[in-house]
Each structure stands twice: as C-alpha cells, then as structure tokens.
Amino acid sequence: MFKVTFAFEDGSVVETYANEGDNLLEIAREANVAIDAPCSGNGACGKCRVQLKCGELNTKKTLHISDEEFQNGWRLACMSKITADVEVLVPDIASAYKSRMKVADLSSKEELAIFENAKREVELAGIELKNSLDIVEVKMEPPTLDDTMPDVERLTRALRKFMNLKRVRIPYAVLRKLPDVLRESNFTVKCVLRTTPDDMFVYDVFDSREEVVIGGLAVDIGTTTVSAVLINMETGEILAKSSAGNGQIRFGADVINRIIEAEKPGGRERLQDAVIKETINPMIHEMCRSAHFPEKQIYRMCVASNTTMNHLFAGINADPLRMEPYIPAFFKTNSMFASDIGIDINQDAHIIIAPNIGSYVGGDITAGTLVSMIWNRPEFSLFIDLGTNGELVFGNSDFMMSCACSAGPAFEGGDISCGMRATDGAIEACTIDKETMEPSYKIVGEPGTKPVGLCGSGIIDVISELFSAGIINPKGKFIREGRRIRHDKYGMGGYVIAFEEEAGSSKDVEITEVDIDNFIRAKGAIFSAIRTMLSSLDFDVSMIDDVYVAGGIGSGINMRNAVRIGMFPDIPLEKFHYIGNSSLSGAYLMLLSTPAEKKTYELAANMTYMELSTVPTYMDEFVGACFIPHTDSSLFPSAE
Amino acid sequence: MFKVTFAFEDGSVVETYANEGDNLLEIAREANVAIDAPCSGNGACGKCRVQLKCGELNTKKTLHISDEEFQNGWRLACMSKITADVEVLVPDIASAYKSRMKVADLSSKEELAIFENAKREVELAGIELKNSLDIVEVKMEPPTLDDTMPDVERLTRALRKFMNLKRVRIPYAVLRKLPDVLRESNFTVKCVLRTTPDDMFVYDVFDSREEVVIGGLAVDIGTTTVSAVLINMETGEILAKSSAGNGQIRFGADVINRIIEAEKPGGRERLQDAVIKETINPMIHEMCRSAHFPEKQIYRMCVASNTTMNHLFAGINADPLRMEPYIPAFFKTNSMFASDIGIDINQDAHIIIAPNIGSYVGGDITAGTLVSMIWNRPEFSLFIDLGTNGELVFGNSDFMMSCACSAGPAFEGGDISCGMRATDGAIEACTIDKETMEPSYKIVGEPGTKPVGLCGSGIIDVISELFSAGIINPKGKFIREGRRIRHDKYGMGGYVIAFEEEAGSSKDVEITEVDIDNFIRAKGAIFSAIRTMLSSLDFDVSMIDDVYVAGGIGSGINMRNAVRIGMFPDIPLEKFHYIGNSSLSGAYLMLLSTPAEKKTYELAANMTYMELSTVPTYMDEFVGACFIPHTDSSLFPSAE
Structure with missing residues (x-):
C-alpha cells in the first residue's frame, strides 16, 4: 500500500492509501476528492490536471500537457498510476462553469416571471391550481x-x-x-x-397559535445544473430559489459516463450522494435559511429531470438505459418518500417524479411540455429544451412526438474554455464591429459587473458576429488577423472578448476555435434533429407555428443570431419564444397543482418517442448542420 | 470536570467526565454503563452497589451497606456524588434474574405447545389462520x-x-x-x-429460483423480560424463539420509574434504545442466525406489551400515563413501520401493536385475553397475567372487565435475593420435610443441572412448604430453628434451600424474610384485586368457572400451593389452567391471522376497565391479603 496525499490550494489535505498500479483519478473519487473529469477518465478532455508535489507517478503523457507543464509536475490524473507514496496538488476546480450554489434574489421580477407565466397559462387552459x-x-x-x-x-x-x-x-x-x-x-x-x-x-x-406554512420543493435536476424553488403550497408563492452545479459532474459530463461510473462498485451510492447530499440537501438548507423556513415543514417534493438523472437520484441501476433494448426502471413511480433517499425535508414527504417517456426523453421534457402549452393548441408548435442533451417535442392538441439528441453541455457554457452559466459576470449578448473588430457586450448582474465568461446566449452572439464580420469562415476557422485574434502553437485561432485587465477573472475572456467547434456540433445536433423529426412526419419547417425554447442558455438569447448560425430553422423571428427553465417551472406546476400533475402523466402517456439514431438520414443531416449556418445555405435565406 | 472510570470484572473500562456534585448513577446511565437500580435511584433497593477503587466519592451511607462493606469501598451509586477523579468497580450484574439472551431449543415440545394450543383453540372458535x-x-x-x-x-x-x-x-x-x-x-x-x-x-x-419464506416476528415486551418468536407467515411454523432481560431494567424495575427516567433529557431515546437496540435487535439477529433466516425477509411484526412498554418502545411521551387523568397516546396505531423506529427487519414491515385499553391495561392483556378464550364461553372465567404488573380479566362471551394491580417483579424472580426466571438452574418445584426441614426440589434443565436460584413457581412452593411445616408464621417470620435456618445481624431469618457446595452458583440458594415479605405483597395484590373486582360485580369466587393463569412464573406452578399461600381463591384445583406466556402467544396469533388481529381489536373495544385505586375497599382487601393465607382464614377452608 502506498500513501496518496491530495493537497488543495486552501492548504487542506486528504490522505488515503492505494495499491501499486491503481488509477489516481479512481482513488480521488473513492476518497471523495473532486477532480474535474468530464470525459470520465479516458484521457480525452484533459481537465483532470493535478500537479506532482512529492513522490512519483507512472503517467502516460498526452497532448493535453505540454513539455514545459510536464516538467513542472502537471499530470492528467486519469492517465496516472500509483508506483510510490505520492502527494499531488488539486487545483481549485470551482470554475465559473461549475459555479457554486446561488440563492436567487426574489426581488428581481425576472426570476419569478416564468412561474407566474406558467401558472397563468395552465389556469387559462382550465387546470385548477389546487393540491391535496x-x-x-x-x-x-x-x-x-x-x-x-x-x-x-x-x-x-x-x-x-x-x-x-x-x-x-x-x-x-x-x-x-x-x-x-x-x-x-x-x-x-x-x-x-x-x-x-x-x-x-x-x-x-x-x-394552533403557531404560524404554519405548508412548504413544497420543486427541483430540476439537470445533468450540469440543479435548480430548485421552495414554495408555499397554499398560495404558490416562491419563498426561495436556488441553483448549483450538479455534484455528479466530477464523474463525467454526460449521462453515459455517469451511468458507467455508477456501475462500478459503490458507484450508485457515490452518484446518489453527489446529487442528494452534496447538491440538493445543501440547496434546501440554503433556501430554508434565506426564507427562514423549517426544512421539516416541506411536505412534498417534485423532481423533473432526464431519465438517467432520476434513476441516479433514486440510486437505481441505470445501466439498462444505455444497453439495448434501452429500458428504464420506471416511467412513473408513486411510492418514494423523502426518508427513503435521505432528502432533508419532512420524512413522510412524497417525492413526485415527472414521468419519463423513454430512456432518453425524461421528466424534464414532460414537465417542460406541460409548460410549453403546445398540447393546448390546434397549431403545430415545436418545443426545444437546450440542456446537456437537447430534446424536442413537436405537435399540437392532437398528437405529440419527441426525440433527443446529444448536444453536450455547450449551451450551459460547458465544453467552452470561458463558458459559464447565465449568472453574474456572464456575457449574455455581444456585437462586434465589422471594421475594428472591437466588441460591445452586455453582462449579467449589477451595472459595472466585469465580464467573467460567456453563457450560452453570449456564445451564440459572438459566433454569429464573428461570422458576420468575416472573422471566421463557415467551418469556424479564423480567417482575419488583429489585436484580438490569437493563435496557439498548433495554429488554432481565438478571439479575445475581454482582456485580463478588463475582465473580472484572472485571465482573458476569449473564444477559441475548439470552443467554436464544440458549439457548432451542439447547434448542429439540434438543427439536424429538428429537420429529421419534421421530415419523418412529412412536415416542413414552414409549417411550424411557434417555437418554444427552454433551458439554461440565458434569457438574453438573440433568436436572429441563433438562426444566423444555423441553430434554429429560418422562420419569422416572432415565432420564437424563450420560456426559461421549463423543467423547473413544470415541476413547480406539478407540485402546486394535482390536476397539472395528472395532466403531465396524460401528456407523457400520449407522446410518441422517436429514436433518432435509427433514422438513416440523421447522420447526413448532422454533418450538413456542422457548418455556419449549414452546407445547404438555401435553408437560411434570411442570412444571405 | 472530573474523570470517572467504570471498571468491570472482565477487565474492561469505560471512561467519562463529570462535574462536581453529579450523581454517580446518572453518570453511569449517560455513559451507557449498566448498573442495576430497580428503584431508579432513590436509595430504596440497595442494588446499585459499586466498589471504590481509586479517588473518592461523597456518599450518603444507608442500611444497605454494612460498616465492613463500607470499609471495603462498597457504595450505592445512587447515593454517591462526584468530588474528585474516581474509579469504581461495577460488579457483574448479569445475575440469573437478568439472565442473558437465550435462544430456545425448538426440539422441546413444551416450548411449542402454547402456540399449537393457541392456534387450535382460535380455529375451533371459527377464526381463520390467514393473513394478507x-x-x-x-x-x-x-x-x-x-x-x-x-x-x-x-x-x-x-x-x-x-x-x-x-x-x-x-x-x-x-x-x-x-x-x-x-x-x-x-x-x-x-x-x-x-x-x-x-x-x-x-x-x-x-x-424465482430462490427459496423464499415470508418471515414474521411476534414479540412480548415485558417490563422485566422480552420474549419473541420468528415464524413462517404461511404455515405458522416457529422458526426460532428467544428471550432476554429487558435492557430498560437498569432505568428502574417498574413502569413508573421508567416513565420518570424517560422524561429526563434524552430519556426517551435512552429507553427506546435500551429495548430496541440493546434487546430486541440482538434477539432478532440471534434468532435469524439460529434459523439461517435473513432479517430483511421479516415482513411483519406484532408487539404485545403493557401500555407503558409500548409507549417507550415507540419513543413516545409516556408521562401522561402516570398523571391524572392517565391518558395514553394511543390504544391502536396502524402507521408504524420497522424503519420508523430502527427495528432490524425489512424496512417496510408493518408493526402491529396489540391494542391497549387503558394506561394500566395494555396490549399484553388484550393479546392474552384472545388466547385465554374466555370471550368464547358462556361460563364466567378469570384470566390472570402475572407480570411485573398483575392484570385480571373477568367475564364471558357477553361482557369482560379488566383491572391491574402493581405486583412487582416477584413472580418472575425479581425483588427476590435468589430469584431468577424459569430457565436452566431454576428451582421450579419444592417440598420440605416437616420433621427434618430438608428440602427436595425439581430444577429446570437437563438432568443433573445444579440449582442456581428460584423461579416464581419455586418460590410459591418454598413459601407454602415453609408455612405448612410451621417454619414461618402467617406473617412470613421464621419461628423454627435448624441447620438450614439463618438469621442476619438484624435478626431477619432465612432458609437455605441449597448450600453453596450443592449449588450451581457461588453462593447459597436461600430465601429470606425480606424475599417472603416481597412475595406476600405481590400475591396479596393479586388476591385482593380478584376479590375487589368480583365484589364490585356482585360476584363471588364460587361463581368462577375457570381460571387461566399466564406469565413467566413457570409452567411448574403448583396451584394447590398457590391457593394455600392465599394467592388464588380457594376453588377446586381442576379449575386452574396455566397457559404460559399468553402475551407472546397472543402476539403470535395476531401476527399469523388477520381475523385474530381483528378479533383482538374487537375484544379490546368491548372490555371495561376498572381503576382499582378508586375503589375504597381495595386497600383493606390488600392489607387483609398480606398474610399467609389471609387474615380471614375462612376464605381458605381447604387449607385448614
């Protein structure tokens, strides 16, 4: 046995023991040391960097570590095996992308608008806001x-x-x-x-002399971000709102890597703990503290999340989700209580789970569909949820079809070097002068907030503006030079939106060719999914009456730019509506209203699922969509 | 703060800290050190003896400690206050009376007979042995x-x-x-x-290839002794049987002292832990081990116990039970599950509690009444449960009345210097030669087992025989001399049944005047309760058709001797029937049979409760009954 010491930037250490040949990343996970590894440890992402301080490691060198960095002790944990006692420094991974828990300021009307809208819409559709x-x-x-x-x-x-x-x-x-x-x-x-x-x-x-408020908790468990509201179950009032990075992220950025991790010994418990003990319970405590509300007076909880997330949340074997014939453990479950899985609210609180309709279309989409109201209109509408997976629902009051595509975390700022969620410091909108190539931008937060990174809507704008200004070509490669244009030693270009001295972080806020490439694949996945689903129904984009866009991409999303880069179909801009985090507002409705809960089960039962990977034309569509705006530019007449 | 060290005879120690003036017995309880204190620490019983090894204690001297013993360091823990660092020896209190857990040998037909009889009787009464x-x-x-x-x-x-x-x-x-x-x-x-x-x-x-047996657990929680059976819920077969001293005994011998203890800070948890974690869970593990049965396959549990015991078992405030107007938290409760209170069986197992009918007549009596079958006959019968409290039910198929009297633990061997439960080594029957005063006795266990102490039935025999032989007078005082007769320095007599060299323990097995006095008060409580209840109904003992005697007194009970000493009314001996632990066999029936469970609720709902303490003649009856056989010897014509 060798002693392995993980040292942190704050001076603390975690010590553990390992056998010769053990993988350093695995050891860190077992010791509950958070090391970022979106690719789940196959050497692909280069994020699990640690610095050797004492001892030695047997590390396979990869392109992610330069010779100079290697000289300075930098290693990828996933590529390192134990050969002796060793001490490594684990850099502070609390990046803006995985930003810490945040309790929302409820004095901001914008925070509450999605819940108010959602309530109003379902009430207009005749759904009573009444629970039991x-x-x-x-x-x-x-x-x-x-x-x-x-x-x-x-x-x-x-x-x-x-x-x-x-x-x-x-x-x-x-x-x-x-x-x-x-x-x-x-x-x-x-x-x-x-x-x-x-x-x-x-x-x-x-x-009877005590003031008693019945609390309820709605939670959207995203693969990347978890959001929640604490509500008054009688009035529907939002008492507190919070969001945080999903603690499971250190076990992989996407659902497949998490499922694989969960199948390792003790994995289900680790993944369940990461989302419940490390993420949701601290959010509950923070919200209760801010609202001066006792945890034990939360008597009901509603969770909306994709199928993998709700399986891992429940600590259930999720492996059959990724293996043919792709079978979830449940669509609906009605017998889960807070004490079963250690949620820190009233022990008898029922946990309602928004229903799944397949292995890749889950409760986040059924809850979001409820909010989109597309089921209540004769016109055909499209509902798009831009999460780590992108999901689409198309239909009207007569039929609905859904599908999912793997977009990756780019819309929430993941896989982007300066990406972050749409919180304070995020550049949410940007224009670039075609002549000078100088940017102007809008930042989330109080006036005077300095830029820290780019959220999804900001990235769309930057890419669209770079393209319009002729700074990048349809493949996303840099083709102009200037003081904001850079090239690394491999010749890969980048554009600096804010230099270090203007920025609120210790480095330049920039976008690189690698970032642009990641984003193009994400938007390509979405666009090709839309085209494929519509074609299979013999529909054309011109027949879409309304598009409801949901997700953490940011309320500042510029639909014109999103069309310009070929993410959304080229239809009149007034047809696009951003509806925010509809998974959370849907969970809120299901929590508050028993008729809304029943309606969601009904929608789920009637929704058809289409498996894109079995459609032969999907891959061609995807390849064609991985350009700005598309290889077939006739699809985007307004861009010309 | 002073350091307090508890040393044990096996060499182990427990260390804790205390403030000046803290009570040593309290400190021991907080540190989970078991020191026998049936009186719950008021200096009355003299059982909480410890020996000072180092340091000092501020101890109030009582008659329980002789000068010589005091010289040798013996102190009553309840009378001792901390004044300095101290180390005390805690003698091994695992006396025969509080004997360790025992798993029964199921090859003995006698062990199983009460369950077989109980099943046969209820089936004859038309109750189906079927559960859900x-x-x-x-x-x-x-x-x-x-x-x-x-x-x-x-x-x-x-x-x-x-x-x-x-x-x-x-x-x-x-x-x-x-x-x-x-x-x-x-x-x-x-x-x-x-x-x-x-x-x-x-x-x-x-x-489906696994062999699956549905397990059930019936538990009788007595104030002194806990007994349990593990059963096959389909066939009713007894898979294992076990008994153990109730771990709460260190907090007081009777229910009142336990309630008082439970009201101290943390008391409810301590009392609940003592009966669940320290007593019932170890019994479950032992039974499961002996039957090769997985704990998690026990899907239902039925508990029969007095009202205080089921309140403390559930960790519920029992204080209202002892305060006017004496209100239990529940008669029936149908929403308790194994996971609620940490019983180590299937977490969803329902816990059925035999219904209480008042603060002092609980589920042990309603379950026992079911087994007694007195509800199924037109003739009037009397059901007597001889526990730490004595309870009576009198009636027939038309009406039933119950009452309780505080008999103390004498029938189970408590409060008797050489008392013990009816397990291996207990003298369960005895005769004494009138001339030589030499005893002959029968011992529980394999042939050749040496005597260790006296169980309830043995004590009845010894007292009856001592009285018949003119060795003691009607007040229980020794009036003959001989080699087996002893007197202590206060002149109190005693009779040695087995000298140390014949005995299986390290001391003489004897009965003292104090023991006899304790026993006379216990039997007096029972007899006077019978008389008082019958008189209030204008009944006479001659109108009793059958008497069913239950409890841990031992199957060897000699009814003739019990009548002779004035414990039971003087009616023909063939009317008496010993039915063993009817609380346990009743719990077994309720567990196995849903109709039997329902019948018990029905019996409980129809049973009238009589509060003896409100009957003005009860105290006179009691005083009259505290003689052998009674001050009014005309009540016992057959004894003359």
Missing part, C-alpha cells in the same frame, strides 16, 4: 377522568367529524410528537393534512 | 426493441393481470432492486405481496 395538502384547525375537549380517550383516537375522532371521512392515518412522526403538542396547545391544534376521497394522512400537528 | 401476505410467481416477457415498457410498469401490468386488482404499490426498496432482479431472473420472479381488497403492496422481489 391543507391546514385545518382542530379544537378538542381536553381529557378528564370521565373522558379518558387516548390522544390518537381523540384527534382521529375530531378530524373525522370535521372532514366527514372514514380513514385517518397518523404516521409515526406525528404519533411521536402528538402527546406533547396536544398538551402544550391545550388540545387546540393545526394539522397539515393530505386528503383524498377515501382517506386523510396527517403530515404534521402544531400548536 | 403471500408469495406469487410472476413470469414476464423480457423487453425488446419493440416492447420497451419499463420494469415497474412491466411488473405492475403482470401483477394486475395475475391478481385482477387495480392498484399496485411498489415501494422504494423494491424499485431499487427491481432492475437487477428482473435481469438476473430473466424476468421470472417471486413477489412477496400484501393484498387487500383494493390494493397490493409489493414487499419484495426475488429471482
């Missing part, structure tokens, strides 16, 4: 020597009288506190109930 | 690219087809293992189900 949770006040006669009825029977009798219902269920958590609460309150209590036509479940009991 | 648990084999078509239904939906569909029922509930524990089991079994599985008219709950799923 309720608070009732119950006054009982205190017991006497002549009336010695026990506490449980006394409360049950009082509730039955009140609600005229047969069966009352008092769970252990309530039984345990009941004698104390009844006596403190002199037998006048508030009960938090779930009532259905045949029974009543008592979630909680309080002294 | 079942195993079914389900064969599914494996998924294909053309049939991509998820696992949960596939199983649900197959079960619905099979059982023609609407709602199928698949809990998290099954969801989690389902993808693996389905694939290992090639989609042919065995399901453990609970089926009710409207739904089906899937407890577990196995490869």
Whole structure:
C-alpha cells in the first residue's frame, strides 16, 4: 500500500492509501476528492490536471500537457498510476462553469416571471391550481377522568367529524410528537393534512397559535445544473430559489459516463450522494435559511429531470438505459418518500417524479411540455429544451412526438474554455464591429459587473458576429488577423472578448476555435434533429407555428443570431419564444397543482418517442448542420 | 470536570467526565454503563452497589451497606456524588434474574405447545389462520426493441393481470432492486405481496429460483423480560424463539420509574434504545442466525406489551400515563413501520401493536385475553397475567372487565435475593420435610443441572412448604430453628434451600424474610384485586368457572400451593389452567391471522376497565391479603 496525499490550494489535505498500479483519478473519487473529469477518465478532455508535489507517478503523457507543464509536475490524473507514496496538488476546480450554489434574489421580477407565466397559462387552459395538502384547525375537549380517550383516537375522532371521512392515518412522526403538542396547545391544534376521497394522512400537528406554512420543493435536476424553488403550497408563492452545479459532474459530463461510473462498485451510492447530499440537501438548507423556513415543514417534493438523472437520484441501476433494448426502471413511480433517499425535508414527504417517456426523453421534457402549452393548441408548435442533451417535442392538441439528441453541455457554457452559466459576470449578448473588430457586450448582474465568461446566449452572439464580420469562415476557422485574434502553437485561432485587465477573472475572456467547434456540433445536433423529426412526419419547417425554447442558455438569447448560425430553422423571428427553465417551472406546476400533475402523466402517456439514431438520414443531416449556418445555405435565406 | 472510570470484572473500562456534585448513577446511565437500580435511584433497593477503587466519592451511607462493606469501598451509586477523579468497580450484574439472551431449543415440545394450543383453540372458535401476505410467481416477457415498457410498469401490468386488482404499490426498496432482479431472473420472479381488497403492496422481489419464506416476528415486551418468536407467515411454523432481560431494567424495575427516567433529557431515546437496540435487535439477529433466516425477509411484526412498554418502545411521551387523568397516546396505531423506529427487519414491515385499553391495561392483556378464550364461553372465567404488573380479566362471551394491580417483579424472580426466571438452574418445584426441614426440589434443565436460584413457581412452593411445616408464621417470620435456618445481624431469618457446595452458583440458594415479605405483597395484590373486582360485580369466587393463569412464573406452578399461600381463591384445583406466556402467544396469533388481529381489536373495544385505586375497599382487601393465607382464614377452608 502506498500513501496518496491530495493537497488543495486552501492548504487542506486528504490522505488515503492505494495499491501499486491503481488509477489516481479512481482513488480521488473513492476518497471523495473532486477532480474535474468530464470525459470520465479516458484521457480525452484533459481537465483532470493535478500537479506532482512529492513522490512519483507512472503517467502516460498526452497532448493535453505540454513539455514545459510536464516538467513542472502537471499530470492528467486519469492517465496516472500509483508506483510510490505520492502527494499531488488539486487545483481549485470551482470554475465559473461549475459555479457554486446561488440563492436567487426574489426581488428581481425576472426570476419569478416564468412561474407566474406558467401558472397563468395552465389556469387559462382550465387546470385548477389546487393540491391535496391543507391546514385545518382542530379544537378538542381536553381529557378528564370521565373522558379518558387516548390522544390518537381523540384527534382521529375530531378530524373525522370535521372532514366527514372514514380513514385517518397518523404516521409515526406525528404519533411521536402528538402527546406533547396536544398538551402544550391545550388540545387546540393545526394539522397539515393530505386528503383524498377515501382517506386523510396527517403530515404534521402544531400548536394552533403557531404560524404554519405548508412548504413544497420543486427541483430540476439537470445533468450540469440543479435548480430548485421552495414554495408555499397554499398560495404558490416562491419563498426561495436556488441553483448549483450538479455534484455528479466530477464523474463525467454526460449521462453515459455517469451511468458507467455508477456501475462500478459503490458507484450508485457515490452518484446518489453527489446529487442528494452534496447538491440538493445543501440547496434546501440554503433556501430554508434565506426564507427562514423549517426544512421539516416541506411536505412534498417534485423532481423533473432526464431519465438517467432520476434513476441516479433514486440510486437505481441505470445501466439498462444505455444497453439495448434501452429500458428504464420506471416511467412513473408513486411510492418514494423523502426518508427513503435521505432528502432533508419532512420524512413522510412524497417525492413526485415527472414521468419519463423513454430512456432518453425524461421528466424534464414532460414537465417542460406541460409548460410549453403546445398540447393546448390546434397549431403545430415545436418545443426545444437546450440542456446537456437537447430534446424536442413537436405537435399540437392532437398528437405529440419527441426525440433527443446529444448536444453536450455547450449551451450551459460547458465544453467552452470561458463558458459559464447565465449568472453574474456572464456575457449574455455581444456585437462586434465589422471594421475594428472591437466588441460591445452586455453582462449579467449589477451595472459595472466585469465580464467573467460567456453563457450560452453570449456564445451564440459572438459566433454569429464573428461570422458576420468575416472573422471566421463557415467551418469556424479564423480567417482575419488583429489585436484580438490569437493563435496557439498548433495554429488554432481565438478571439479575445475581454482582456485580463478588463475582465473580472484572472485571465482573458476569449473564444477559441475548439470552443467554436464544440458549439457548432451542439447547434448542429439540434438543427439536424429538428429537420429529421419534421421530415419523418412529412412536415416542413414552414409549417411550424411557434417555437418554444427552454433551458439554461440565458434569457438574453438573440433568436436572429441563433438562426444566423444555423441553430434554429429560418422562420419569422416572432415565432420564437424563450420560456426559461421549463423543467423547473413544470415541476413547480406539478407540485402546486394535482390536476397539472395528472395532466403531465396524460401528456407523457400520449407522446410518441422517436429514436433518432435509427433514422438513416440523421447522420447526413448532422454533418450538413456542422457548418455556419449549414452546407445547404438555401435553408437560411434570411442570412444571405 | 472530573474523570470517572467504570471498571468491570472482565477487565474492561469505560471512561467519562463529570462535574462536581453529579450523581454517580446518572453518570453511569449517560455513559451507557449498566448498573442495576430497580428503584431508579432513590436509595430504596440497595442494588446499585459499586466498589471504590481509586479517588473518592461523597456518599450518603444507608442500611444497605454494612460498616465492613463500607470499609471495603462498597457504595450505592445512587447515593454517591462526584468530588474528585474516581474509579469504581461495577460488579457483574448479569445475575440469573437478568439472565442473558437465550435462544430456545425448538426440539422441546413444551416450548411449542402454547402456540399449537393457541392456534387450535382460535380455529375451533371459527377464526381463520390467514393473513394478507403471500408469495406469487410472476413470469414476464423480457423487453425488446419493440416492447420497451419499463420494469415497474412491466411488473405492475403482470401483477394486475395475475391478481385482477387495480392498484399496485411498489415501494422504494423494491424499485431499487427491481432492475437487477428482473435481469438476473430473466424476468421470472417471486413477489412477496400484501393484498387487500383494493390494493397490493409489493414487499419484495426475488429471482424465482430462490427459496423464499415470508418471515414474521411476534414479540412480548415485558417490563422485566422480552420474549419473541420468528415464524413462517404461511404455515405458522416457529422458526426460532428467544428471550432476554429487558435492557430498560437498569432505568428502574417498574413502569413508573421508567416513565420518570424517560422524561429526563434524552430519556426517551435512552429507553427506546435500551429495548430496541440493546434487546430486541440482538434477539432478532440471534434468532435469524439460529434459523439461517435473513432479517430483511421479516415482513411483519406484532408487539404485545403493557401500555407503558409500548409507549417507550415507540419513543413516545409516556408521562401522561402516570398523571391524572392517565391518558395514553394511543390504544391502536396502524402507521408504524420497522424503519420508523430502527427495528432490524425489512424496512417496510408493518408493526402491529396489540391494542391497549387503558394506561394500566395494555396490549399484553388484550393479546392474552384472545388466547385465554374466555370471550368464547358462556361460563364466567378469570384470566390472570402475572407480570411485573398483575392484570385480571373477568367475564364471558357477553361482557369482560379488566383491572391491574402493581405486583412487582416477584413472580418472575425479581425483588427476590435468589430469584431468577424459569430457565436452566431454576428451582421450579419444592417440598420440605416437616420433621427434618430438608428440602427436595425439581430444577429446570437437563438432568443433573445444579440449582442456581428460584423461579416464581419455586418460590410459591418454598413459601407454602415453609408455612405448612410451621417454619414461618402467617406473617412470613421464621419461628423454627435448624441447620438450614439463618438469621442476619438484624435478626431477619432465612432458609437455605441449597448450600453453596450443592449449588450451581457461588453462593447459597436461600430465601429470606425480606424475599417472603416481597412475595406476600405481590400475591396479596393479586388476591385482593380478584376479590375487589368480583365484589364490585356482585360476584363471588364460587361463581368462577375457570381460571387461566399466564406469565413467566413457570409452567411448574403448583396451584394447590398457590391457593394455600392465599394467592388464588380457594376453588377446586381442576379449575386452574396455566397457559404460559399468553402475551407472546397472543402476539403470535395476531401476527399469523388477520381475523385474530381483528378479533383482538374487537375484544379490546368491548372490555371495561376498572381503576382499582378508586375503589375504597381495595386497600383493606390488600392489607387483609398480606398474610399467609389471609387474615380471614375462612376464605381458605381447604387449607385448614
């Protein structure tokens, strides 16, 4: 056994032991040391860099480490094997891309608009915003020597009288506190109930003098980003909102790498812990702190996420999702409770999961479809969710078809050297002067915020403007020179949007040919998926009445530029609508409204799934779409 | 802070810290050091002896410690306060009375007879031995690219087809293992189900090639002793049987002291841990080991116990039980599961609790009443449960009345210097020669087992024989002399049944005047309760048709002697029937048979409770009964 020491920039260390030949990245994961490895350790991404401080490693050298860097001790952890006692420095990986948890400022109307819109739209469609949770006040006669009825029977009798219902269920958590609460309150209590036509479940009991708000939690578990809102289940009010990087990201950037990681010994637990203990629970605590809300008073949770994410969240074998015939463990599940999987809310809280419709179209899309309202109109609409996977739903009130394509994390700033989510410091819009090649940009945050990186909408603008200015060619290669244009030693170009001295980070904010290439593949995947699905239905893009775009790409998305670079079809711009994180707003609706929850199950049951990889023309479409805007420029008449 | 070291006879030590003036017994309890203190620390019982090894203690001297013993360092922990660093020896308190866990030998027919009898009797009364648990084999078509239904939906569909029922509930524990089991079994599985008219709950799923037995656990939680059986829920077969001292005993011998202890900070958790983690869970593991049975395949548990014991078991505030108006938290509770309270069986196992009917008549009595069958006959019968509390039920198929009296633990060997439970080495029967005063006795266990102590039935015999031989007077005082008669320095007499050299323990097996006095009070409580209850109904003992005696007193109980000492009324001996631990056999029936469970709820609902302490004549009756056989000897004509 050799001793392996991971040292961090803040001076802390983690020590563990390993055998000769063990892989350093694996050891780090087992020791719960976060090392960024989007490719999941096959040497492809070059992100798992560590610096050798003492001892030695047997490292296979790759192009990701220059000779000089190698000289200075830099190694890829995934390519390194243990041969002796060793100490390595793990650089601070809390990049803007994987930015830390953020609790939203609810005074900003923009933060709340998507929930307000979503509520208004479903109400207009006749869906009532009503759920089965309720608070009732119950006054009982205190017991006497002549009336010695026990506490449980006394409360049950009082509730039955009140609600005229047969069966009352008092769970252990309530039984345990009941004698104390009844006596403190002199037998006048508030009960938090779930009532259905045949029974009543008592979630909680309080002294009637206490203010009680029924809390609910809606969570969107994205492959890259997790977002959540804490709500008042009676009014629908948003009490707190938060987002954070999905802690699973160190096990791989995409779902396939995570599934593979989950199948290693102890992997399911590690992946489940990463999303629950390291991501969701801290978000819950932060939101509850900011809203002064007790965790135990959150009585229901709704999760919307892709199929892999909800399987890993539940700690369930996800391997069959990636193996023919690609079978999920569940579409719907109705028997999961907070205590089952260690969510830090009321232990009896039901966990509702937005239904999956296939291995690659999950609850994020069914919840998002609910919000898109495309199911409520006779006109044909297209719903596009730009996540790490891109998913599309096309249809109307009569039919809906869905498909998924692997876009990668570029829309959320992943796989882009200066990419970040649409949070403070992100460049969300940009223009470039055709003559001087100087940029003007708009930054997320307070006036005066300095640029830190590029979010999805910013990247679209930069690429579109670079192309319009003739700085890059249709393949995304740099073809002009200037003070903002750079070339690395391999000749790969780059454009500096903000020099270090103007930027809010310690380096230039720039976009490189590699970034552009990654982004072109992402937008190509989306565009070719749209074309393939429509063709298979004998539809044409001209027949699309409305396009609803969702995802973390940023509300600043310039649809004209998105069309110009060939990401979206060339149809009138007024047809495009950005609807934000519809997975989260859909989860919010399902949480708040039982009819909305039922509607989502109904939509899921009626949605057809199309497997793109089985369509022979898809690959041709994709190759054609990997240009700016496309190899067939007649598809983009407005760009000319 | 001072350092307090508890040293044990096996050489181990426990170290903790305390403040000046802290009570040594309290410190021991907080440090989880078991020191016997039946009186719960008020100096009354003299059992919490420890020996000072180093340092000093500020101890109030009591009569329990002689001058010589004090000289040798002996102190009562409950009377000692911390004044300095100290080390004390904690003597091995694993006395025969609090004997260690024992797994029964099931080849002994006697062990199983009470369960066989109980089953036969209820079946004769028309109660079916059927519960809602079942195993079914389900064969599914494996998924294909053309049939991509998820696992949960596939199983649900197959079960619905099979059982023609609407709602199928698949809990998290099954969801989690389902993808693996389905694939290992090639989609042919065995399901453990609970089926009710409207739904089906899937407890577990196995490869169909596995042998699966549905396990159930019946537990009698006595104040002094806990007994349990592990059973096959399909056949009712007893797979293992075990008993152990209730780990709560170090917090007090009776229910009142335990309730007081539970109300101290952290007390509920300590009392709950003592009975679950320290007592029941180890019994489960031992039984499962002996039966080669997996804990997780125990899908239901039934607990019968007095009201205080089931409150403390559930970790619920029991204080209202002992305070006017004496209100339990529950009579019935139907929403407790193994995972709620940390019972080491299947996490979804339902915990059925035999119903209480009052603060002092609990589920042990309702379960025992079921077994006694007194509810099934027109004749009037009396059911007596001799536990730490004595409880009586009198009635027939038309009405039943119950009451409780505080008998103390004497019937199970508690409060008796050489008392023990009816296990190996216990003297269970005894005669004493009137001339020579020499005893002959019968010992529980293999032939040749040496005497260790006296169980309840042995104590009855010894007292009856001492009285018949004129060795003790009606007050229990020694009035003859001889080689087996002893007197201590206060003049208190004693009788040696087995001298050290004949005994299986390191000291004489004897009975003292203090023991006899304790026992007379216990039997007096029972007799006076019988008289008081019957008088209140205008009944007379002659109207009792049958008497069913239950409890851990031992199957060797000699009813003639029990009558002779004035414990039971003087009616024909053939009317008495010893039915063993009816709390356990009742729990067994409720576990095995849903109709028996329902019958018990019905019995409980129809049973009237009489509070003896509110009957003005009870105390007079008790005082009169604290003689051998009674101050009114006309009540015992056969004894003359």
